[in-house]
Amino acid sequence: MAAQLRFNNVTLGYDRHPAVHHLSGEVPGGALLAVVGPNGAGKSTLFRGIVGILKPLSGSIDRGGLDVRDIAYLPQSADIDRSFPISVFDFVGTGLWRTSGAFGGLGKAARSKIVQALGAVGLSGFENRNIGTLSGGQTQRMLFARVLLQDARVIVLDEPFNAVDARTIDDLVGLVGRWHAEGRTVIAALHDMDLVRASFPDTLLLARTAVAWGRTDEVLTAANQAEARRMCEAFDDGAAACTADVSPSRAA
Numbered sequence: 001m002a003a004q005l006r007f008n009n010v011t012l013g014y015d016r017h018p019a020v021h022h023l024s025g026e027v028p029g030g031a032l033l034a035v036v037g038p039n040g041a042g043k044s045t046l047f048r049g050i051v052g053i054l055k056p057l058s059g060s061i062d063r064g065g066l067d068v069r070d071i072a073y074l075p076q077s078a079d080i081d082r083s084f085p086i087s088v089f090d091f092v093g094t095g096l097w098r099t100s101g102a103f104g105g106l107g108k109a110a111r112s113k114i115v116q117a118l119g120a121v122g123l124s125g126f127e128n129r130n131i132g133t134l135s136g137g138q139t140q141r142m143l144f145a146r147v148l149l150q151d152a153r154v155i156v157l158d159e160p161f162n163a164v165d166a167r168t169i170d171d172l173v174g175l176v177g178r179w180h181a182e183g184r185t186v187i188a189a190l191h192d193m194d195l196v197r198a199s200f201p202d203t204l205l206l207a208r209t210a211v212a213w214g215r216t217d218e219v220l221t222a223a224n225q226a227e228a229r230r231m232c233e234a235f236d237d238g239a240a241a242c243t244a245d246v247s248p249s250r251a252a
Contacts, residue, residue: 003064004029004154004185005050010059012042012049018057019045021209027187029064029153032180034200034216035189038232041206043189044076047158050187063154072152074143076159082132088142089114089127095149117145122171137168144172155179157188161195173199193220207231 003026012020020042027033035043048054049061052068063071072095093114118124121141126134134142140160147155157176161169177199179186190196196203196216203219205211207228212219 002029003027003062004031004066005064005187006062008060008062010049010061011057012045012054013057016057019208020049020206022059023210024059025204025210025213027185029185030180030183031185031187031202032176032200033185033187034196034203035187035206036191036193036196036203036220037206037211038229040208040232041228042208043206044158046206047073047156047187047189050154050156066154070152071154071156072147072150074147074155074157074160077136077139077143077162080131080139080143082134082139084131086131087127088118088123088129088131088134091131092117092142092145092149095146113149114145117148120148121145121175137164140164140168140172144175148175152184154185155187157186159189159191161190161192169195193225196220 005027007023007025009022009024010020011018011022023046035046037043045054049056050063051071051073093110095117096110096113115124115127118127121144123138123141123145126138126142131139131142144160147157160172164172173195176186176188188200190200197220200216202214203216204213205219205224205228208231211228211231212221212224
């Protein structure tokens with residue numbers, strides 16, 4: 001299958017210091033890919049590069065002709081300002097901005113879509129609640145509802161199941177499976193290796209660079225995970241800025 005995303009020796013970071021270092025590889029269209037690695041491995045930085053929030057320091061990301069606005073992005077819940085005075089209904093409705101515009105207003109059809117999305121994630125009746133009143137699991141359901149409305153071909157989920165209850169995880173994993181069955185490309189940063197093994201056929205093990213990339217059962221070996229921890233622990237944040245002539249990282 002043709003590549004939906006292609007990383008061409010890409011380095012991403014801040015102030016020229018790499019958080020993701022010379023990554024090369026392809027994500028085929030319709031893939032269901034887990035991105036795993038220790039804290040500080042660069043998972044969130046990679047996702048910010050994919051959705052265009054962060055520009056590469058070197059190399060490039062080929063999105064297969066997609067505009068970054070056509071990629072649905074679910075950030076970590078910690079990145080959401082829960083003190084902002086907005087209702088669950090209006091927050092989820094921002095998922096329609098790509099088609100309606102930020103100031104386009106919500107007609108009857110759009111409002112119906114929002115109600116349906118909330119029902120699909122188990123939040124019927126929460127329309128008028130302020131987002132700051134939601135629990136962790138309810139917040140994740142709300143974020144998934146917004147992604148539903150974006151109707152995107154590529155969906156990027158940054159730690160979507162952290163600090164939520166088992167029932168919420170089961171429901172949202174089911175939604176991810178539905179997206180995959182529809183032929184969408186889904187990429188998720190995860191920490192639960194049992195969940196990855198059960199639900200994600202392919203995995204990228206990241207430790208600032210690719211340690212292993214391919215079938216999940218071949219990537220998540222004890223040796224590979226130990227190497228990822230070693231690489232992250234050995235990384236020197238005080239090292240000199242990245243230069244472009246370093247050999248690219250290994251990827252399948």
